[in-house]
Amino acid sequence: MGTQKPGFEKNVFINCPFDEDYYIPLLRPLIFTIITLGYNPRIATESFDSGEVRIQKISNLIKNSKFSIHDLSRIQSREKDEIFRLNMAFELGIDIGCRLFINGEEKSKKTLVLETELYRIKKALSDLSGSDIKHHNNEPEKLVRAIRNWFVENGLKRVPSATSIWENFNEFMADFYQKRKEEGYKDKDLAMMPVPEFIHFIKEWIKNV
Amino acid sequence: MKILTKPKRGSSPVKKRVHIIKREDGWAIKKMGASRASRVYGSKEEAVKGGQELRRSGHDLVIHNSDGSIQKWEKSLN
Numbered sequence: 001m002g003t004q005k006p007g008f009e010k011n012v013f014i015n016c017p018f019d020e021d022y023y024i025p026l027l028r029p030l031i032f033t034i035i036t037l038g039y040n041p042r043i044a045t046e047s048f049d050s051g052e053v054r055i056q057k058i059s060n061l062i063k064n065s066k067f068s069i070h071d072l073s074r075i076q077s078r079e080k081d082e083i084f085r086l087n088m089a090f091e092l093g094i095d096i097g098c099r100l101f102i103n104g105e106e107k108s109k110k111t112l113v114l115e116t117e118l119y120r121i122k123k124a125l126s127d128l129s130g131s132d133i134k135h136h137n138n139e140p141e142k143l144v145r146a147i148r149n150w151f152v153e154n155g156l157k158r159v160p161s162a163t164s165i166w167e168n169f170n171e172f173m174a175d176f177y178q179k180r181k182e183e184g185y186k187d188k189d190l191a192m193m194p195v196p197e198f199i200h201f202i203k204e205w206i207k208n209v
Numbered sequence: 210m211k212i213l214t215k216p217k218r219g220s221s222p223v224k225k226r227v228h229i230i231k232r233e234d235g236w237a238i239k240k241m242g243a244s245r246a247s248r249v250y251g252s253k254e255e256a257v258k259g260g261q262e263l264r265r266s267g268h269d270l271v272i273h274n275s276d277g278s279i280q281k282w283e284k285s286l287n
Contacts, residue, residue: 025276140276141233163232167239167246170230170277177279 005064007040008105013065014043015091017074020192028198029140030069032169033147035202037159039067045195058091063102066109067154068095069147073116073138075124089125112150114143141166172205224285227268229256231275240268 012034016022034041042061044054062068070092075085092113099109113133115121122129134150136143145162152159160168180190180201226241236256237246240263250256253272260270270283 024278029277139233141231164245166232166277167228167230167237170228170239170273171241173273173277174226174228174271174279174282177282 004105008064008066010038010040011042011061011065012039012067012069013061013095014041014069014071015088015095016043016069016071017085017088018045022071022074023192025138025140026071026136026143027195028173029144029166029169030071030147031195031199032172032202033144033165034069035199035206036165036168037148037151037156039151041199043195046199047196059094059098062091062095062098063106066105067112067151068092068109069112069114069150070095071114072121072125073114073136076120110154112147114146140169144169172202175205176201225268226271227260227263229253229260229270229272230277231273238263 014027014030014034016027016030018027031041031043042065044058044061047057070088072088072092075088092111095109095111098106099111113121113128113131115133115135116138118133118135121133134146136146141162144166148159148162148165177190228237228239228241230237230239230246231253232246232249235249235251236253237249238256238259239246248256248259250259257270257272260268260272264270264283264286267285267287269285270281271279272281272283274280
């Protein structure tokens with residue numbers, strides 16, 4: 001048996017794209033939902049050190065997280081000559097390998113695979129044919145519902161409804177917008193705010209509820 | 210698990226607000242701090258129109274984009 005890692009039971013590894021097209025509509029409510037439910041989002045962009053080897057950093061995040069959310073909705077190339085993106089599928093493979101081959105608390109890991117449409121990923125990644133996945137249609141409220149319900153299906157009890165979390169996220173965004181503007185933030189500062197800073201503001205808001 | 214309903218405000222003056230929020234079943238009007246939306250409309254235009262009535266009773270109207278960000282913030286009419 002491996003030694004118990006601090007925070008393991010509450011850590012949630014997020015494997016998703018980091019571009020604006022994903023960050024603004026989907027990553028923000030995803031992070032908000034995880035924190036609202038009492039968990040700790042862990043993501044590759046939570047720290048930045050050019051001297052750190054990326055794959056080692058990701059492996060450590062995976063190993064130290066009981067829960068993992070892999071959003072594969074952006075792996076497909078969208079236009080001619082655009083290279084399809086393999087990082088997300090690769091990191092899902094590391095996560096499943098960690099669960100399968102390490103004897104320790106890693107055996108208790110829980111994995112959520114997300115896609116835009118329900119059956120599309122199984123055509124590209126047929127090894128997932130026997131696995132349950134959830135889809136969100138690129139709609140933030142559906143994403144919130146998928147994540148909230150997944151935690152409930154894995155034992156979480158007495159949590160707010162998905163609708164309540166989504167509406168609270170909207171209220172948070174209004175407070176976030178108003179207060180940051182008062183502090184001198186510009187729209188471009190808010191749109192692609194570094195993830196650790198955004199997490200800080202969510203936690204601060206929830207603490208004051 | 211505590212349900213998030215009544216945010217405390219920090220240094221900003223507390224003003225009553227009403228939010229226009231995208232929902233899977235339409236566009237909802239939700240007063241700040243209420244536990245649930247007061248009404249859901251079929252379209253955003255209808256919801257904004259409904260929200261305008263609350264502006265007259267001292268609420269700011271916060272119109273959200275479908276991703277939850279702020280499209281427009283209209284101050285109360287009194």
